[in-house]
Amino acid sequence: MARPASMRRSRRVGEALIERSMLGCALLSVVTTAAILAILVRQTGEFFAEVPISAFLFDTQWTPLFADKHFGIWPLLAGTFLTSAIAIAVALPFGLLAAIYLGEFATPRIRGVLKPTLELLAGVPTIVYGYFALVTLTPVLQKFMPELSGFNALAPGIVMGVMIIPMITSLGEDAISAVPGSVREGAYALGAGKLATVFRVVLPTALSGIAAAVVLAVSRAVGETMIVAIAAGQQPRLTLNPQVPVETMTAYIVQVGMGDTPTGTLEYRTIFVVGATLFAITFAANLLSQRWARRFRER
Amino acid sequence: MQTTVDSDACLSPPYRTMEPAQMSNPGVAAKLSVQELSAWHGEKQVLVRVSLDLPEHEISAVIGPSGCGKSTLIRCLNRMHELVPGATHRGSIQLDGEDIYASGVDPVLIRRRVGMVFQKPNPFPTMSIRDNVLAGLRLTGMRPGDLDAVVESALQQAALWSEVKDRLREPGTSLSGGQQQRLCIARALAVEPEVLLLDEPCSALDPIATTRIEDLLGTLRERYTIVIVTHNMQQAARVSQQTAFLLQGELVEFTETDALFTKPKDKRTEDYVTGKFG
Numbered sequence: 001m002a003r004p005a006s007m008r009r010s011r012r013v014g015e016a017l018i019e020r021s022m023l024g025c026a027l028l029s030v031v032t033t034a035a036i037l038a039i040l041v042r043q044t045g046e047f048f049a050e051v052p053i054s055a056f057l058f059d060t061q062w063t064p065l066f067a068d069k070h071f072g073i074w075p076l077l078a079g080t081f082l083t084s085a086i087a088i089a090v091a092l093p094f095g096l097l098a099a100i101y102l103g104e105f106a107t108p109r110i111r112g113v114l115k116p117t118l119e120l121l122a123g124v125p126t127i128v129y130g131y132f133a134l135v136t137l138t139p140v141l142q143k144f145m146p147e148l149s150g151f152n153a154l155a156p157g158i159v160m161g162v163m164i165i166p167m168i169t170s171l172g173e174d175a176i177s178a179v180p181g182s183v184r185e186g187a188y189a190l191g192a193g194k195l196a197t198v199f200r201v202v203l204p205t206a207l208s209g210i211a212a213a214v215v216l217a218v219s220r221a222v223g224e225t226m227i228v229a230i231a232a233g234q235q236p237r238l239t240l241n242p243q244v245p246v247e248t249m250t251a252y253i254v255q256v257g258m259g260d261t262p263t264g265t266l267e268y269r270t271i272f273v274v275g276a277t278l279f280a281i282t283f284a285a286n287l288l289s290q291r292w293a294r295r296f297r298e299r
Numbered sequence: 300m301q302t303t304v305d306s307d308a309c310l311s312p313p314y315r316t317m318e319p320a321q322m323s324n325p326g327v328a329a330k331l332s333v334q335e336l337s338a339w340h341g342e343k344q345v346l347v348r349v350s351l352d353l354p355e356h357e358i359s360a361v362i363g364p365s366g367c368g369k370s371t372l373i374r375c376l377n378r379m380h381e382l383v384p385g386a387t388h389r390g391s392i393q394l395d396g397e398d399i400y401a402s403g404v405d406p407v408l409i410r411r412r413v414g415m416v417f418q419k420p421n422p423f424p425t426m427s428i429r430d431n432v433l434a435g436l437r438l439t440g441m442r443p444g445d446l447d448a449v450v451e452s453a454l455q456q457a458a459l460w461s462e463v464k465d466r467l468r469e470p471g472t473s474l475s476g477g478q479q480q481r482l483c484i485a486r487a488l489a490v491e492p493e494v495l496l497l498d499e500p501c502s503a504l505d506p507i508a509t510t511r512i513e514d515l516l517g518t519l520r521e522r523y524t525i526v527i528v529t530h531n532m533q534q535a536a537r538v539s540q541q542t543a544f545l546l547q548g549e550l551v552e553f554t555e556t557d558a559l560f561t562k563p564k565d566k567r568t569e570d571y572v573t574g575k576f577g
Contacts, residue, residue, distance in 0.1 A: 108384075182421040186483070188382060190435035190490060191411035200438060204425040 040279060043272030050266055056273070062236040062247075064270045065256070071270070073277060075236035079153065079246035080278075083228050084221040086157025086242060087164060091217060094161075095168030096210070102169065103176030104198045115170065122166045130230030133159040138231065151233025151245035160227050164217040171216065175209025176202060208292045215289035219282040225250035249274045329393075330355040330494060330524040331376060331413075336390035338371050338380060338548075345371045347548040348390070353494075358516060358525040360539035360556065362532055364576070368548040369528040373496045376526065377413035378406035394494070411439060414492035418499040420479035422471030422486070429467040431482055435490035449489055456522075457485035458515045477508025481515070488519075495519065497527040501534065513538050532572055536560050544568045 048056070051071050059072025098118065102111050133155040141155055142148045179202050187197040203210070225248075233245025234255050247255070253271050261267045329352035338346040345368045353359045361369045374380040375388055378399060391398050399409045422431045432450045436443060443449055450467065454460040459481040463474070471482055480500055487495060497516075501509040516525060516538050529535050535542050536556060543553040544565075552559060552568045563569040570576055 180421070182417060182419055183423060185379065185382070185417060186421040186423065186486075187434070187438055189377065189379060189410055189415035189417070190438055190486065191407050192435070192438035193407050196438045196440075201423055201425075201434075205423070207425070 037279075040272055040276040043269050044276045047266070047269040047273045050269075060238050062252075064267050065259075065261075069266075072238075073274070075238040076247060076249045076252055076274060077277075078238050078240065079228075079232065079236065080222055080248040080250070082153045082240055082242060082246060083157045083160060083224075083232060083248055084218060086154060087160035087221040087224075088214075088218060090158050090161025091164045091168055091221075092214065095165045095217070096172055098165065098169040099172030099176060099210070099213075100198065100203070103173045104194075104202065115173065118166045118169055120166075121163065122170075124163070126163070126224065126226040127230070129159050129163055130156070130227040133227055133231035145243065148243045149233070149245055151231065151235075152243050153232055153246045154242040156227045156231040157242065159231070160221050160224055163224070163227070164220055167217045167220060168213050171213030172206075172210050175206040175213060178209060179205045212289040212292040215285050215292065219285035219289070222285070223250065223278065223282050225254060229254045249278045253278075328355050329353060330395065331526075332393040332396075333372075333376075334391050334393070336372070336375060336388065336392065338368070338375055338388040339386065340371075340383065341385040345548050346375070346388075349545075349548075349550040350390075351543055351550060351553045353524060353526060354541070355524050356520060356522075357540040358520055358527060358538055360535035360542045361526065361528045361545060362530070362535050362542055362571075363545035364571070365530065367545040369530075369545055370498050372543075372545065373415075373498055373526055373528050376494070376496055377410050377415055379410070379415065381406065407439070411435075411490055412492055413494040413496060414487035414490065415496045415498065416480070416483050416487055416500050419503050420476055420483050422474075422479050422482050424470070424472050426471055427468045428463050428471050428474070428482060431471040432485050432489050434486055439490065441490070453485040453489040454482075456488050456519065457481045458511065458518075459485055475508070477504050477511060480504060480508070480512060484512075484515070484519075488523075492523065494524045494526065497525065499528050499530060502530065509534070532560070544571060546571070 055071050056073055059070045060074055061070035061072050062075040063070045102115055106114065134151075137155040137159060138148065138150060138152065145154075148154065183205055184197055184202060187201040192201070228248045229251040232248060232251060234247045234251055235245045236247040236252065237244065239246065252274055256267065256271050331353040333352070334350050336346055336349045337344065349368075349372060361372060363369050371380060376392060380386050380388060388400075391400060393399070394409070394412065398404070399406075423434055426434060429450050430437075432453050433446060435441075436446075436449065451460060451464075454463060459478060462478060463469075463482075466473075471479065474482060480503075484495075484497075484500075501512055504512070513534065516527065519525060527535075527538065539556045541554060542556045542559045544551045544559065544563075544567075546567055552563060552565045554564070559568060560572050563572060
């Protein structure tokens with residue numbers, strides 16, 4: 001209160017400086033997102049100046065690199081949807097059951113070993129996963145499915161599923177552990193057994209947190225690039241058949257980005273149109289998951 | 300009037316640690332009989348050879364300073380104690396003469412007969428008022444015919460019916476704290492237990508809500524045997540017929556409530572009830 005004025009002043013300047021620099025750090029991600037968005041919007045606008053939106057939305061072929069150009073987004077969307085759906089179908093049951101086991105059944109010691117080990121899976125570079133899908137999993141699957149093409153949606157989908165299991169498990173376990181002990185005690189005190197308590201009281205209470213984990217995992221699968229670029233083939237194809245080569249939105253961006261397409265051409269702009277579509281999908285998924293997570297925390 | 304003359308011989312204050320105190324009220328049938336109960340949390344002993352008989356259709360209060368083992372004592376009565384990792388016990392507890400800790404006894408069945416209400420109201424957050432009341436029946440796989448009757452009867456008994464009868468589908472968590480606690484009482488009563496344990500049920504409530512719960516306990520006594528843990532001595536004096544005073548895990552005195560507060564036998568009880576410590 002009664003400090004000398006000079007001291008107060010220098011402290012205030014120091015505090016302001018620190019506050020500003022922290023604000024700068026916080027703004028960095030906002031500015032980056034805004035910049036990305038601006039570029040996407042500009043290039044997308046230029047793309048639609050040449051190609052009508054109806055061709056983008058209603059054509060069933062995606063062949064911008066061929067002489068006979070078609071710009072229908074659906075084959076790429078189908079590829080992304082198919083590989084992501086396979087990934088979720090693999091990751092959801094395993095990831096959730098693992099989360100329930102870790103959260104409700106494992107002793108602290110087992111949890112202390114298992115959880116970090118599982119999280120190691122998330123540290124494997126995706127290129128390793130990609131080649132694993134292409135050179136190991138696909139040949140194995142071909143023994144059971146002779147129709148399976150060398151490039152296909154199935155193997156990268158499964159491998160992607162394995163990749164996102166730790167994400168669902170880790171976040172799901174957080175959600176389950178966040179359910180207050182008093183809720184479990186209430187159930188036990190009524191004479192409920194362990195299974196009834198876990199599946200009918202704890203899980204419903206953790207549901208919004210689990211849903212948020214799953215949505216994050218979905219957007220991770222949708223955005224995954226390397227695995228599908230390597231193992232799914234690069235043939236945009238409007239199909240839900242997991243045995244044939246497909247191309248996802250991300251794989252298309254890699255394909256064109258690494259090719260010799262000159263900047264400023266229509267082919268070049270397709271990257272940004274596909275990127276904008278991808279951005280819209282993952283952005284929506286993340287917003288959704290944040291809303292669920294917030295509702296979950298309010299409880 | 301019950302007397303406690305028999306138990307006096309066991310009380311040789313103040314250094315009685317190794318001598319178990321068997322304190323009972325001979326006139327009334329014991330619903331729950333605790334013998335030589337010791338309990339531990341890991342290495343720490345929280346109850347030391349506690350013995351007491353809780354009479355049927357009466358309210359027994361358990362008082363004592365924080366950390367004296369009150370909660371652990373009643374959590375042993377419905378085998379909730381063993382759910383805490385590292386918790387162990389020794390001694391026996393009999394419910395209607397049957398040892399609830401005998402091998403082969405399913406703790407789940409004991410908890411259906413001995414219900415519990417906790418310190419902080421804990422209605423299930425995902426369930427409506429109605430579903431909260433029915434939770435015990437559903438979670439234990441019981442299928443009574445008339446669910447509406449069960450809901451109304453339990454809420455009536457908990458003195459909550461008139462306040463919530465038009466909003467049974469709303470979430471249990473939408474109620475006020477006092478109402479939530481009465482909902483938890485209704486939830487416990489819906490499975491028709493014989494004994495109701497209350498672990499400081501009013502400590503999170505305002506005085507008006509507290510009074511309502513205390514009034515409620517008086518009427519519930521006709522149908523249930525009630526054990527209430529409280530840190531509030533006035534509350535024990537208002538609601539209970541007998542009171543147990545615990546200190547550092549030891550049962551110092553268990554006798555008729557009036558007697559315990561007006562003419563305590565043990566110096567430590569006297570010091571506690573007159574506010575010299577605690």
